[in-house]
Structures are given as structure tokens and as C-alpha cells.
Amino acid sequence: MTEHKPTWDYNNPVTGETMPSPFFFDPGIFAEERERIFMRCWHLVGHVNEFAEPGSFVVQDIFEQSVIVLAGQDGTISAMHNACRHRGNRLLNQRRGKIGAVLRCPYHSWCYNLDGALRAAPRAENLPGFDRAEMGLKPVRLEIFASWVFVTLDDAAPPLAEIAAGAEDEMRRFQPDLDNVELVEETDVIVEANWKVIQENSIEGYHFDLSGPVHKELAALIDFSGYRLTPHGQWWTYIGPPTAGATQAYGVKLEGATWQTDWFFNIGIFPNTTFYSFPYTDMIGTFIMIPLGPEKSLLRFGYYAPKGRPVPEVTKAAIEWMNTQLGPEDIELNVSNQKGLHSRGFYSGRYLIDADRPHESEHLVHHFHKLCYQAISE
Ligand code: FES
Ligand SMILES: [Fe+2]
Structure with missing residues (x-):
């Protein structure tokens, strides 16, 4: 690692030097x-037509982060963090595919609806203070731009319609x-x-x-x-x-x-x-x-x-x-x-x-x- 980040004067493209x-x-x-x-930034995931069927998904990895983009029963495309709310297991490990009506964690079988809502957690019925409604998968921001699906991890990112x-x-x-x-x-x-x-x-x-x-x-x-x-x-x-x-x-x-x-x-x-x-x-x-x-x-x-x-x-x-x-x-x-x-x-x-x-x-x-x-x- 450099101790001092190099600087670059980009103001004179014709006579100046390239990025160091x-x-x-x-x-x-x-x-x-x-x-x-x-x-x-916004990350391109795929085309809207990849999400025509309920349960169709694409997994988008952004460094160590992983996002599931998934078509719901009503055709809505949602994005959510690829981490089970129980103990954080990664839910899907394939780049793309299709699941049925339920997204099931392979570890202890917590089951989520296609919109990320928690549907069932085995043996959790007697757990004090456990509210299923609060334990859905954490949503990720998604936009459709020119028929392409993008996600961003930044809730403050300007919309694509503005950026582009x-x-x-x-x-x-x-x-x-x-x-x-x-x-x-x-x-x-x-x-x-x-x-x-x-x-x-x-x-x-x-x-x-x-x-x-x-x-x-x-x-x-x-x-x-x-x-x-x-x-x-x-x-x-x-x-x-x-x-x-x-x-x-x-x-x-x-x-x-x-x-x-x-x-x-x-x-x-x-x-x-x-x-x-x-x-x-x-x-x-x-x-x-x-x-x-x-x-x-x-x-x-x-x-x-x-x-x-x-x-x-x-x-x-x-x-x-x-x-x-x-x-x-x-x-x-x-x-x-x-x-x-x-x-x-x-x-x-x-x-x-x-x-x-x-x-x-x-x-x-x-x-x-x-x-x-x-x-x-x-
Ligand atoms: S980590 Fe997903 S059910 Fe336990
Ligand atoms: Fe080239």
C-alpha cells in the first residue's frame, strides 16, 4: 500500500499526464x-425477461456482498440480501435458476416467500419476542432502466434515469x-x-x-x-x-x-x-x-x-x-x-x-x- 495516495492533475488532458x-x-x-x-453505484444484474416466470432468480455478487434478484408470484421483481435472517447462511449459491413458491434456507429450513417475507421458521412458535413479520430478508434497492435490471447497495444513490x-x-x-x-x-x-x-x-x-x-x-x-x-x-x-x-x-x-x-x-x-x-x-x-x-x-x-x-x-x-x-x-x-x-x-x-x-x-x-x-x- 502506498503511504501517501498519489495525486493526479487531470485538468490538462492534451498536454498533461495519464492517471499514475x-x-x-x-x-x-x-x-x-x-x-x-x-x-x-448501480450494478447490472440482467434483463427483465430473465424474470418472466415466478421464482426465476439471478444472484449478483458485489465483492463479499451477495444479492438475490427474484421474480415474485405477481411478476414483481425484488432484490434482497442473500443471507438468512437466522444465522446468516447464504441462501442461493448459483448464479441463476428457478425455485418454486418458497425460498428455503438449506441450513435449518427457514422458508421465505418470493418477496423475501419470512413464511415459516421451524420450532419458532414458542420463541419469546419472535415476530415473523420482522424477520424477512433485508431488501436491496432495485431499478429497471431501459428493460435492464440494476441493483445498488446505496440507498442514497441517484436514480439511473438521472445518472444516465x-x-x-x-x-x-x-x-x-x-x-x-x-x-x-x-x-x-x-x-x-x-x-x-x-x-x-x-x-x-x-x-x-x-x-x-x-x-x-x-x-x-x-x-x-x-x-x-x-x-x-x-x-x-x-x-x-x-x-x-x-x-x-x-x-x-x-x-x-x-x-x-x-x-x-x-x-x-x-x-x-x-x-x-x-x-x-x-x-x-x-x-x-x-x-x-x-x-x-x-x-x-x-x-x-x-x-x-x-x-x-x-x-x-x-x-x-x-x-x-x-x-x-x-x-x-x-x-x-x-x-x-x-x-x-x-x-x-x-x-x-x-x-x-x-x-x-x-x-x-x-x-x-x-x-x-x-x-x-x-
Ligand atoms: S441459517 Fe438459515 S435456517 Fe439457519
Ligand atoms: Fe480492443
């Missing part, structure tokens, strides 16, 4: 991010089936890198044409002269129009396929949620970097496709390509970047910010770093 390297590995700084960013005002309109412009998608696949990957190293990589176009071969394949589908990365306070977009005349994508012919958009569309909400649609794919992707430690993150890829129509071959190929090609190519950069940050030969670098070449500029990286710095310093 200790911000990417120092345990003290990471502990502050945990408290001041992740214990206060305008974001939903952008999503609907590029993702016409936003309300109508279902989960196809979720892939978790552990990456030995700080969560910000992963985020940075995804919000700049500078490396697209300059890093690995898979990036060049994606870049070929995008007209980079029109690529724009736009900060809007706590949310941002990075969007590019298609190149003209594509007949295939991700190694598959486009003929007969359906898609959400032919654009390269991405929207991020601070700190760690991204929604995207890649060109010619009939899916909405989620991309979340979940911090596990100063230099360890869980990278979660969610793939959601429109209900009631077959997933086009192009989309299936894109998911496979993302999981086995683009993802690994970026992860390799993340891990190598993380190692380099420890070097005695590096402390701070320079952002490539160029108003005349906005498609390659790193202004969004600076914007993101500034949000992180302000959250823990101001």
Missing part, C-alpha cells in the same frame, strides 16, 4: 474504489428489440488485470487498427472516419457507421440474416456496465468488468437475442468470435498492460487526444479516469 500507475494496483486505492465507487439521462433514447435508436431479448449465453472470464485497465481498452479506438489481427477484422466492418466517442457525464457512447458494401461478417455471409444495427454501437454507464451491438449481429451484448482484487477482475460477457426468432448464423458466429478471438486478443493486451504498469520505468504516460482525429482520440479514457479519480478523491 499506482491507481491500477495499489491495494489502498483499490479499497477506496470498493467503498466509494462499487458500494455506491438520455442513454435510453440512444439505446432504442440502435437496438430496436431492446424490450424483447432473452439471454442466449453468459461467459465469465477471470482476467489478471485491474478493472480500469479493461475498461480503458474498450473505450478507445486508437488500438483498433494498430494491435492484433482480429481487431483489424472488426475494423474492416466500420467506417472509422465516422467513429465518435462521446462523454455524457456518467455515461458515454462509442459509435461508428458501417463501411459500405459488406457481404459477410465474422466469417459468415450476411445474406438472409437479421440484425439490430449495421453500426458499431456501444454505450457505457459508470463505472463498469457496457451495452453494445456489433455490426450485423442480432443481439445485444453486455460487457461488465467486475473487480475481484486490485489486479484481478471477472469479465462477464452476456449475449441477448430477440425472442421468438432464430438466432442468425452471423450472430452465432459473432458470439463465438467474441469469446474465442476478439475477447482473448484484448485480454492478452490487458494482462500485458497490467504487468507493465509495475515497471520502475513507467509512472505516467500521455493521452493521444486530437480534436482533428476524433475517431482515434483517447479523450474518453481521460474522461473515465477523471470520473474514477473524482469518486475517490473529491
